[in-house]
Amino acid sequence: MSGLFGSSSSTASSTLGDLKNDVELQSPPEDSITDLAFNPNPTDPKDFLAVSSWDKKVRIYEILQNGQGQGKAQIEHDGPVFSVDFFKSGDKVLSAGADKQAKVLDLATGQTIQVAQHDAPVRCVRYFEANGTPMAVTGSWDKTVKYWDYRSAQPAASVTCQERVYTMDVRDNLLVVGTADRYINVINLKEPTKFYKSIQSPLKWQTRVVSCFTDSAGFAIGSIEGRCAIQYIEEKDASLNFSFKCHRDAPQGNVTNVHAVNDISFHPQHGTFSTAGSDGTFHFWDKDAKHRLKGYPQVGGSITATTFNKTGTIFAYATSYDWSKGYQGNSANYPTKVxxxxxLPDECKPRPNAKKR
Known part of the structure; x- marks a missing residue:
């Protein structure tokens, strides 16, 4: 995939990255973008990107060799769509939203079916497998997490959280659920109806995102107050937990503007990760070295969602209004784009000699 979007001679030796080879997708959503997901199947040579939006649609693009996206399919909801994920096989797409439903689109047949129902908007949907069976897990503002075999209309199981579900991520048998009031629930998917561990976020302000490590040994948390926390599951690793400031402007006198961390994505090969925020910047970090690898210039609007493709050669980011400044911050010409x-090879590589896990 070298030279994917045109050749680049940059060695990216400094910590400031550049955006000159970045490519905008044509025909983007018409309203704020909520989530991004690439197909994860390593045997599929193609990259497909699913994009969910407040315009009640999920758009699936095929990413061509020149970096352009070609529209391939669409899922329609009866309300804003908040979350999207691919099946491991890459041939089906899950979506969930304000219409209190989750749906699955079969890319081969073009058929969409409803697979989940809640009593309030569904904030998150993620794919997982239970003994080889494809499953979906949904988290809702009705304070429940439900598990679905997509061939059945009834949930396979359900667990009640302390508060509304705001964010959720799955890696292998690890499910992490972030709710209102800063609760973080860790679930072992082999025992899906009980919490393996419940904590309150080490960050003092509202949780925006949780994202599992690639080795499922822990997870990262992002908050509305420009902070990120690295949290390991097991007590024996507690000494490795830490938090750090990010997405903050340089102080002006006694005032420092802080921005929400809207998304965190882990690189599939290196285990390094990105943060992206309301300040319209994204950064790559090495958690083991506690080091920022790269920071990037402002992209012209809040970054609401990010993801890496399966090989880690493409980083997709969505620019759109995130309502962090209320209705006053919105305008008709605010950018909405993916x-x-x-x-580049060295942008996301861990620092040499960093402790590996």
């Missing part, structure tokens, strides 16, 4: 950043 951009693909070709990842």
């Amino acid at each position: 951009t693909l950043h070709p990842v």
Whole structure:
């Protein structure tokens, strides 16, 4: 995939990255973008990107060799769509939203079926497998997490959280659920109806995102107050937990503007990760070295969602209004777009000699 979006001679030796080879997708959503997901199947040579939006649609694009996206399919909901994920096989797409439903689109047949129902908007949907069976897990503002075999209309199981579900991520048998009031629930999917561990976020302000490590040994948390926390599951690793400031402007006198961390994505090969925020910047970090690898210039609007493709050669980021400044911050000409950043070999590599896990 070298030279994917045109050749680049940059060695990216400094900590400031550049965006000159980034490519905008044509025909983007018409309203704020909520989630991004690439197909994860390593045997599929193609990259497909699913994009969910407040315009009640999920758009699936095929990413071509020149970096452009070609529309391939669409899921329609009866309300804003908040979350999207691919099946491991890459041939089906899950989506969930304000219409209190989750749906699955079969890309081969073009058919969409409803697979989940809640009593309030569904904030998150993620794919997982239970003994080889494809499953969906949904988290809702009705304070429940439900598990679905998509061939059945009834949930396979359900667990009640302390508060409304705001964010959720799955890796292997690890499910992490972030709710209102800063609760973080850790679930072992082999025992899906009980909490393996419940904590309150080490960050003092509202949780925006949780994202599992690639080795499922822990997770990252992002908050509305420009902070990120690295949290390991097991007590024996507690000494490795830490938090750090990010997405903050340089102080002006006694005032420092802080921005929400809207998304965190882990690189599939290196285990390094990105943060992206309301300040319209994204950064790559090495958690083991506690080091920022790269920071990037402002992209012209809040970044609401990010993801890496399966090989880690493309980093997709969505620019759109995130309502962090209320209705006053919105305008008719606010950008709504999805951009693909070709990842150079050294941009996301861990620092040498960093402790590996």
